[in-house]
Amino acid sequence: MQQIAKNKRSISYAKWGYLFISPFFIAFIVFQLIPLISTFYNSLYEYYFENLRYVGPNFVGFKNYMDIIANGELFKYAENTMIIWIIGYIPQILVAMLLAVWFTSYRLKLKFQTFFKTVAYMPNLIMASAFAMLFFMLFGNGGPVNMMLQELGITDEAILFFDTTVTTRGIIAFMNFIMWFGNTMILLMAGIMGIDQGLFESAQIDGANSFQVFFRVTLPLLMPIIAYTVIVSMIGGIQMFDVPQVLTNRLGTPDRTSMTLIMWLNRHLTQSINYGVAGAVSVIVFLTTTVLSVFVYRSLMKNYNSQKPAVKRIKKQEVKG
Amino acid sequence: MNKSAAKHRTDLFLFFSRVCCYIVLILVTLLCLFSFYFLIVNASRPHAEIMSEFSLVPGNYFFKNLSNLLTDKNIPLLQGLLNSLIISACSAALTTYFSAMTAFGIYAYNFRFKKIAFAFIMMIMMIPTQVSALGFIRLVSDMGLMDTFYPLILPSIASPIVFYYMKSYMESILPLEIVEAARVDGSNEFRTFNRIVLPIIKPAIAVQAIFSFVASWNNFFTPALILSKQKTVPILIATLRSADYMKFDLGKVYVMIFVAIIPLLIVYILLSKYILRGLTLGSIKG
Numbered sequence: 128m129q130q131i132a133k134n135k136r137s138i139s140y141a142k143w144g145y146l147f148i149s150p151f152f153i154a155f156i157v158f159q160l161i162p163l164i165s166t167f168y169n170s171l172y173e174y175y176f177e178n179l180r181y182v183g184p185n186f187v188g189f190k191n192y193m194d195i196i197a198n199g200e201l202f203k204y205a206e207n208t209m210i211i212w213i214i215g216y217i218p219q220i221l222v223a224m225l226l227a228v229w230f231t232s233y234r235l236k237l238k239f240q241t242f243f244k245t246v247a248y249m250p251n252l253i254m255a256s257a258f259a260m261l262f263f264m265l266f267g268n269g270g271p272v273n274m275m276l277q278e279l280g281i282t283d284e285a286i287l288f289f290d291t292t293v294t295t296r297g298i299i300a301f302m303n304f305i306m307w308f309g310n311t312m313i314l315l316m317a318g319i320m321g322i323d324q325g326l327f328e329s330a331q332i333d334g335a336n337s338f339q340v341f342f343r344v345t346l347p348l349l350m351p352i353i354a355y356t357v358i359v360s361m362i363g364g365i366q367m368f369d370v371p372q373v374l375t376n377r378l379g380t381p382d383r384t385s386m387t388l389i390m391w392l393n394r395h396l397t398q399s400i401n402y403g404v405a406g407a408v409s410v411i412v413f414l415t416t417t418v419l420s421v422f423v424y425r426s427l428m429k430n431y432n433s434q435k436p437a438v439k440r441i442k443k444q445e446v447k448g
Numbered sequence: 449m450n451k452s453a454a455k456h457r458t459d460l461f462l463f464f465s466r467v468c469c470y471i472v473l474i475l476v477t478l479l480c481l482f483s484f485y486f487l488i489v490n491a492s493r494p495h496a497e498i499m500s501e502f503s504l505v506p507g508n509y510f511f512k513n514l515s516n517l518l519t520d521k522n523i524p525l526l527q528g529l530l531n532s533l534i535i536s537a538c539s540a541a542l543t544t545y546f547s548a549m550t551a552f553g554i555y556a557y558n559f560r561f562k563k564i565a566f567a568f569i570m571m572i573m574m575i576p577t578q579v580s581a582l583g584f585i586r587l588v589s590d591m592g593l594m595d596t597f598y599p600l601i602l603p604s605i606a607s608p609i610v611f612y613y614m615k616s617y618m619e620s621i622l623p624l625e626i627v628e629a630a631r632v633d634g635s636n637e638f639r640t641f642n643r644i645v646l647p648i649i650k651p652a653i654a655v656q657a658i659f660s661f662v663a664s665w666n667n668f669f670t671p672a673l674i675l676s677k678q679k680t681v682p683i684l685i686a687t688l689r690s691a692d693y694m695k696f697d698l699g700k701v702y703v704m705i706f707v708a709i710i711p712l713l714i715v716y717i718l719l720s721k722y723i724l725r726g727l728t729l730g731s732i733k734g
Contacts, residue, residue: 148565159575162583226476274501405582420573
């Protein structure tokens with residue numbers, strides 16, 4: 128009997144672990160890692176399409192990087208992307224925070240919560256390109272928004288929303304806000320509900336009003352999760368593409384003030400083909416997101432480790448590999 | 449006496465707070481929904497009416513617009529819908545199955561590189577797909593897979609976010625005794641995963657299948673780079689935008705947007721209870 132038990136323990140299950148995780152790593156290496164390395168490699172070469180023929184590939188070192196920095200294009204498109212992201216993010220976090228606090232409030236006990244949450248999250252699932260096309264139609268010169276404004280007597284002539292930098296950027300930012308505040312709200316709600324309820328109760332017994340409770344209890348305790356949503360949203364913002372691409376028909380109009388980094392990258396991959404510059408832009412975007420995601424990684428790992436005690440109980444019985 | 453006056457005052461304050469909350473909530477709801485309302489109104493009106501006057505009342509021209517759109521040979525909508533459906537369904541199936549498999553591999557077994565493998569997957573979680581697009585196009589064209597669906601489906605095997613969700617879910621719900629019991633009964637590990645683990649984590653699979661499907665359905669960047677003759681719905685929408693849209697029948701354009709957006713929203717509304725509940729699981733908690 129003892130012999131059998133001993134034998135069983137000595138069977139190694141490690142190979143099953145490797146077998147189960149191997150598809151993931153094979154797919155990752157083939158479809159992400161190799162392309163990423165190839166992108167890095169291409170960024171060091173002069174390789175573009177002009178006058179119906181390809182020039183290169185010739186090794187040029189960091190010339191592609193120098194070029195896009197020297198001619199100001201990189202900073203211009205990075206600035207566009209950041210500005211549009213910030214205009215959209217400020218209302219996003221404010222509205223998300225407000226609604227999250229209200230929905231979790233024990234004093235307010237709001238009704239129809241499921242309905243409001245469903246509506247708030249809904250725009251997140253919409254096809255961004257179709258949403259952009261819809262806004263293009265709605266805010267166009269002869270579109271319903273202009274018709275409504277004229278009928279209400281707010282304006283005599285049609286407002287050319289897509290010919291002005293401020294309104295174009297504003298519409299893109301507004302769409303981002305609408306598409307993402309529900310998501311942020313749900314994350315923040317999970318955070319607030321994770322706070323020890325006793326803290327709210329004792330604050331109230333001590334005579335704190337709602338504002339004091341929010342600024343002295345909720346906000347400080349929620350800081351890690353707020354930081355997390357900011358960084359994740361920023362990483363998402365850097366990748367902004369679908370909405371401005373369709374809204375401005377790839378051009379980033381007016382005068383390329385709504386051209387984002389990824390639109391610019393896409394331009395070098397499809398229209399004015401320049402693999403060298405496309406590679407350099409990719410590497411710069413990659414490095415930026417990597418720096419930001421160190422933070423995300425750390426907070427996720429911290430979260431994971433803090434949950435461990437609950438898990439340990441189960442893990443104790445884990446089979447030795 | 450004094451006490452009841454104070455109580456009355458807080459009740460009144462609470463009442464006004466609630467009224468303010470509901471007003472703001474209604475405004476936010478309007479902000480979310482006005483564009484869809486305009487979409488429904490205009491998708492159900494003929495071109496001439498859309499061009500000439502503003503209306504908040506839906507017309508009765510929706511099915512005529514729809515049949516005009518479906519018979520338009522320049523917009524292969526049905527083919528596009530079918531393509532999108534195939535790609536999204538396959539991606540969702542692969543993502544959920546292999547993410548669950550990877551999560552189970554790391555959750556249930558002890559092996560030398562387990563910790564490193566886990567840390568590695570967490571590290572690559574935030575890498576945007578766009579940054580490797582250049583290398584990806586060149587690889588796909590070297591493989592001779594341009595304009596096929598494989599490069600849009602196969603990469604979904606490696607999805608760190610779904611993996612993380614699955615792993616968190618297993619940690620909260622799947623006791624390893626079950627795996628060991630199956631082992632004692634003579635089930636091999638692969639069979640245990642398919643027959644015992646997958647049914648237990650079905651709720652997580654359902655939630656992630658929905659999200660993967662939606663993400664793939666809405667994806668525009670990668671398919672636009674890979675596909676040329678074949679088209680998906682987002683590509684058709686973008687083509688519509690680059691065409692001189694003023695020459696188009698606007699009724700058709702609105703119906704096209706309607707078809708791209710509304711069916712998915714109906715599915716969402718039907719399943720929203722599960723989706724919203726599933727959202728926060730596996731995410732960071734304070």
